[in-house]
Amino acid sequence: MPETTQPTAQQLESAFEAFNQISVQLASSYGDLQQQVASLTEELSQARMETLNQLAEKERVAERLEKLLQALPGGVLVLDDRGRILEVNPGAYQLLGNDIIDHSWEEIAASRFVSGSRELQLHDGRWVSLSVSTLEGGQGKILLLTDVSEAHRLQDLLNQHQRLTALGEMAAGLAHQIRTPLASVLLYLSQLENPSLDRARHQQFVAKTRERMRHMEHMINNMLAYVRGQSEDQASFRLKDVIDAMEQLLEIDLQATGGQMYVSNQAPDVLVRGNADALLGALSNLGINAIQSCKQQPSLVLDVSKGRQGETIVSLKDNGTGIDEA
Known part of the structure; x- marks a missing residue:
């Protein structure tokens, strides 16, 4: 059998010392590991506590937002990217x-609002304003509907007050406008009282009287329509017909002053498309002002021409002194 070499004391001491060093290193590493684990x-x-706090805060924010949406006087609708309604608040149900x-917004809007209206109006008469916000990433939209019926009513009252x-x-301007056709009517009526008036002239004065009365009626109706906020009647007419009627209206004033x-x-x-009577009233007033501003026999020149861009230009010149701006 081979001989077994026994370790010397020095070798044992070296091995023991190496073991002790490794043990110390392991103990140190284990301590470091424990500290790292603890850290x-x-x-x-x-991190878990912060996450829980953040979740709790988000829940509180979500709860506050939910209460805010419930309390909003307007209607809030959440749409998906296809335009379908996902969520609404009570205000939206009320409107x-x-x-x-789960219906498309286009479908709801078409069935709930009056078609052809320039503003959003419900079938029950309420007026609504609409605000649209797009969600981040284009993943849908949020619509805000607000009932503005009261504001609309107040605006109508304000407009009526202004009118x-x-x-x-x-x-005063209406009285000024009526004065000329009324004077014409009185003159024609006085002529009708003439027993020597032949039938043709009689019919002519009757027709002129009827025309002046019709003109005064239209002026009054136009003013009443303005007060009610109604639009004036719009129609196409020949400008020449208005010019001819203006000459007839100014006939009495020109004869009284010896003017032409x-x-x-x-x-x-x-x-021209518009209100013929309103234009006739404006031109007649212009002519009357021109006659009254002349200290001598009035001489009026009415010119109708075409502008460079195809527009029609109507100008009236007189030999008067003019009217103060004030």
Whole structure:
């Protein structure tokens, strides 16, 4: 049998010393590992606590937002990227009715709002304003509907008040406009009382009287329509017909002052769309002001021409002193 070499005391001592060193290193490494585990455990605990706090805060924010949506006086609708209604608040139900969830917004809008209206109006008469916000990433939209019926009513009242105020300022102008056709009517009626008047002249004065009365009726109706906020009647008419009627209206004033009016109509076939009586009243007032501003025999020149861009230009010149701006 081979001989077994026994370790010497020095070898044993070296081995024992190496073992002790390894043991110390292992103990140190284990201690470091324990510290790292403790540190990571603390960090994990803090991170978990922060996450829980954030979740709790988000829940509180979501709860506050939910209460806010419930309390909003307007209607809030959440749409998906296809335009279908996912969520609404009670205000939306009050405006649009109950059966709106999972329907497309276009379908609901077409059935709930009056078609052809320039503003959003429900079939029950309420007026609504609409605000649209797109969600981040284009994943849908949020619609805000607000009932503005009261604001609309107040605006109508304000507009009516402004029209009434303007009516007061226009009262003198209306009297001024009526004075000329009324004077013509009185003159024609006085002629009708002439027993020697032949039948043809009699019919002519009757027709002129009827025309002046019709003109005064239209002026009054236009002013009443303005007060009510109604639009004036719009129609196509020949500008020449208005010019001819203006000459007839100014006939009495020109005869009374010994004046004359010369008409140069270079666009006799021009058609105008608007209110013929309103235009006649404006031109007649212009002519009366021109006559009254002349200290000598009035000489009026009415010119109708075409502009460079195809527009029609109507100008009236007189030999008066003019009217102060004030």
